[in-house]
Amino acid sequence: MAETTFMGVPRDRIPWFPTIDYGKCTFCMECDAFCPHHVFERREGGRKLVVANLTNCVVFCRACAKTCGPDAISFPDKPETIARIKQIREELTVK
């Protein structure tokens, strides 16, 4: 399922994936029901949810957070991620 590269950068080197704030999460599972890339996995008989498949997450997609009523999902800073991707691209070009 995982994308192998994004903008020429190995996907596993790009730290872009959701983080669940368990202080807010109500385990309504709306995010898991929505995400077609199986980033989330249900545990404990479907009562808990974890971010299981980090590199399945589409870089810069924040759609699951936009489905989250209790606002429990956050993503990394976008400009920082873009800078990181550009830095890795330069490193790869030099090599």
Next chain:
Amino acid sequence: MKRAILSCNGLDKPEGSVAREVAIRGADATASEIICPVLLNRAPARYRKALTDSLLIVVDGCSTRCATKLATRLEAKVERKLLVSDAVKASGRPLESTLGLGPNGLALARSIVDEWVRNLDAQAPAVGPVADFETPAEYLVVTHDKFEFRIPAVDYLFNENDVWTRVLDGVARVGISDYMQQKLTDISYFDPPKVGAVVEQFGELGSLESAKAVFEIVAPAGGTVAAVNPAVIGNPALVNEDPYGAGWLVEVQLTGWPQDQELLLDPAAYAETVQRKAAEE
């Protein structure tokens, strides 16, 4: 055309109380009818006339977007959507933790309605197009199972978030690809960026909504928003019907071109990306 307001009833969250207040104040300010979401869900026939004859203002309390989902299910024509939880973040003032309406909640409801009504009075904002683009003449076609995804063969560039751009005289026209419009299915709402807003490459150029998802439009190039497509605001289905032509979304006066081009895909490379994505689903 008349207006009707469909709002979150919000009995279990502070944002819901604000949504309800927005509906009441908005109905008063714009002489609109209020549609009760509970009754609409139970007996849609009660509001059939209102939904047919009116433009709908949808007020959601939180991102669960219950009111939006109801409107989508009933295929109502949505003129404007308001999301209280986003307005809370933008205001920088948290709501009171009580379910009833506190001073911050009341102030926020007033400000949401004031801005909405002010925009109505201002009529349509100055929007595009600012450049004269031609419809693509030739396409690459990616097939997967029974699906066909078209990609213009020349002049268009793409980011990996399925957003295209076409550049003419320093202006980039932006839209979503045929692959993404098919993934989203029937697009029901376009929330455009503000004309004049400065957006970096990979920043947000508004969003599209369908019953399946809220899709963030990831900017393929940086610049200043010069125009948004008024035709799509009035008829979001245009994106499904003609994603590379009449369904364009935004025009951006470029500030980082041609450097931004380095991070975009040409049609052949994007065709490979689409093939891979379709295979992974």
